[in-house]
Amino acid sequence: MPIDWFTVVAQIINFLILVWLLKRFLYKPILKAIDDREKRIAAELAQAEAKSAEALRERDNFRKKNEDFDQQRVALFKQVTDAANVERQRLLDEARKEADTLRAKRRSALQNERQQLSDQIKRWTQKEVFEIARKLLVDLADTNLEERIGAVFVERLRALSGTEKEQLMVALKSQTDSLCVRSAFELPQSVQNEVETAIKEVFATEGCSHFEIAPEIVSGIELSVNGQKVAWSIADYLGTLEKNVSETLDSTPAANANSQTVAPSEPASTTQPYLQRDEQLELTPPAAKGVR
Amino acid sequence: MRISPDQLVFWRYGFFELNLTIVTTWALMLVMSAGAFLITRHLKAERTVTRWQSFLEIIVTMIQQQIGEVGLKHPGRYLSFIGTLFLFIAVSNLCTILPGYEPPSGSLSTTSALAITVFFAVSFFGIKEQGLGNYLKTYLEPTFIMLPFNIISEFSRTFALAIRLFGNIMSGTMIVGILLMIAPLIFPVLMDLLGLLTGIVQAYIFSILATVYIAAATRIQED
Numbered sequence: 282m283p284i285d286w287f288t289v290v291a292q293i294i295n296f297l298i299l300v301w302l303l304k305r306f307l308y309k310p311i312l313k314a315i316d317d318r319e320k321r322i323a324a325e326l327a328q329a330e331a332k333s334a335e336a337l338r339e340r341d342n343f344r345k346k347n348e349d350f351d352q353q354r355v356a357l358f359k360q361v362t363d364a365a366n367v368e369r370q371r372l373l374d375e376a377r378k379e380a381d382t383l384r385a386k387r388r389s390a391l392q393n394e395r396q397q398l399s400d401q402i403k404r405w406t407q408k409e410v411f412e413i414a415r416k417l418l419v420d421l422a423d424t425n426l427e428e429r430i431g432a433v434f435v436e437r438l439r440a441l442s443g444t445e446k447e448q449l450m451v452a453l454k455s456q457t458d459s460l461c462v463r464s465a466f467e468l469p470q471s472v473q474n475e476v477e478t479a480i481k482e483v484f485a486t487e488g489c490s491h492f493e494i495a496p497e498i499v500s501g502i503e504l505s506v507n508g509q510k511v512a513w514s515i516a517d518y519l520g521t522l523e524k525n526v527s528e529t530l531d532s533t534p535a536a537n538a539n540s541q542t543v544a545p546s547e548p549a550s551t552t553q554p555y556l557q558r559d560e561q562l563e564l565t566p567p568a569a570k571g572v573r
Numbered sequence: 574m575r576i577s578p579d580q581l582v583f584w585r586y587g588f589f590e591l592n593l594t595i596v597t598t599w600a601l602m603l604v605m606s607a608g609a610f611l612i613t614r615h616l617k618a619e620r621t622v623t624r625w626q627s628f629l630e631i632i633v634t635m636i637q638q639q640i641g642e643v644g645l646k647h648p649g650r651y652l653s654f655i656g657t658l659f660l661f662i663a664v665s666n667l668c669t670i671l672p673g674y675e676p677p678s679g680s681l682s683t684t685s686a687l688a689i690t691v692f693f694a695v696s697f698f699g700i701k702e703q704g705l706g707n708y709l710k711t712y713l714e715p716t717f718i719m720l721p722f723n724i725i726s727e728f729s730r731t732f733a734l735a736i737r738l739f740g741n742i743m744s745g746t747m748i749v750g751i752l753l754m755i756a757p758l759i760f761p762v763l764m765d766l767l768g769l770l771t772g773i774v775q776a777y778i779f780s781i782l783a784t785v786y787i788a789a790a791t792r793i794q795e796d
Contacts, residue, residue, distance in 0.1 A: 283577070285592070288594055291595050292594070292683045299605065307633065310613035314630070318620070321620075
């Protein structure tokens with residue numbers, strides 16, 4: 282079994298060359314490729330992991346943002362609702378207050394107007410009534426009436442007594458001029474004589490009297506002495522009546538106002554008189570015109 | 574009948590001669606290097622690779638894995654030597670399928686050359702790993718009395734490596750040759766197939782034994 286030592290040496294060299302060649306062309310490139318691929322895969326895995334972590338973080342962020350947004354939205358909504366409620370309440374209160382003020386103003390204005398109108402109507406009615414009465418009496422006045430008035434005046438003179446009479450007598454004594462008897466119309470001579478006689482008897486005076494016509498005295502006679510006066514006329518009655526009526530009318534609005542302030546919030550108490558007043562407004566003037 | 578391809582000499586000049594073994598070895602070297610170069614020329618680090626690249630990757634990683642399993646901590650350092658041993662023997666044996674081919678591993682000169690490289694590689698790696706003193710101390714283990722036996726063992730196993738491979742491969746070739754004379758049909762084919770298996774097994778055994786020797790030489794210090 283021969284061993285060729287040259288071949289042995291040659292094969293050793295060949296083998297070592299082959300080792301180098303394979304190391305150069307096989308192992309190194311292959312191992313490098315494997316390492317590269319592993320690195321690449323590891324890098325990709327790491328990248329994927331990083332991306333996954335990033336995605337998770339993003340998801341958490343997003344979720345947190347969503348929750349924050351929801352909370353914020355709820356809080357804002359609540360805030361807005363509260364603010365709206367407060368504003369609504371405020372506006373309602375304001376409106377109510379304004380309405381109350383307006384209603385009060387309106388009521389007050391209505392009352393004033395009503396009062397003024399009522400007063401106006403009353404005064405107008407009063408005036409009309411007295412105008413009618415005066416006109417009536419003037420129209421009715423004639424000789425008989427004048428005589429009758431003269432007789433009544435005389436009776437009245439004779440009926441004087443007490444302090445009234447004394448005062449008149451004191452006035453007569455201090456009177457230097459003649460006595461003045463005024464009447465709305467010219468007294469007939471007979472009546473003048475009766476009056477003069479009665480004056481002389483009652484006041485025991487010799488003084489002469491003169492007679493004047495004063496149309497403002499409605500169907501009446503008046504004796505005035507130094508400020509003191511004895512008179513009878515329908516105008517006096519009318520004046521007294523007018524005075525009484527005026528006093529009554531003046532006292533009535535106060536009473537009405539009191540009664541209305543007791544229950545101001547009842548609409549019927551404000552509207553009803555108003556309507557009544559309107560009706561009076563429409564009805565009264567034509568009636569008054571008709572009388573005139 | 575030629576027992577060894579060494580006997581076919583193409584050219585001789587004094588001590589130098591160019592026999593079949595050397596020529597076949599050169600051819601194998603050329604084929605292996607060129608193949609490796611062609612395949613690894615366009616290596617890709619992509620996730621999808623060519624089939625040839627996968628094939629080479631599988632072979633290389635498998636060799637590396639085997640080295641690691643034997644017990645060497647850094648398989649990369651020994652890959653070039655042990656891997657080349659395995660690949661050269663395996664390719665050399667597998668090519669017996671080609672008609673007229675005579676494997677270089679069937680030459681005692683080649684197996685001896687490989688065994689001698691293993692012998693020196695064991696020493697080289699042993700000294701490299703643990704230093705000259707520590708390596709020489711291993712010959713005194715467990716006691717100095719064992720020194721001659723250790724030395725004998727060192728040479729005998731190298732010799733055994735060479736003879737084992739030569740015997741197996743040569744016998745395979747011889748059996749096929751004898752069978753061709755006795756029964757020219759069918760049987761030689763079966764024996765050829767068996768020869769392929771034997772060839773691979775021998776390549777595996779040779780490289781694994783080399784790994785074990787290297788591992789034994791480098792392990793002591795580690796223990």
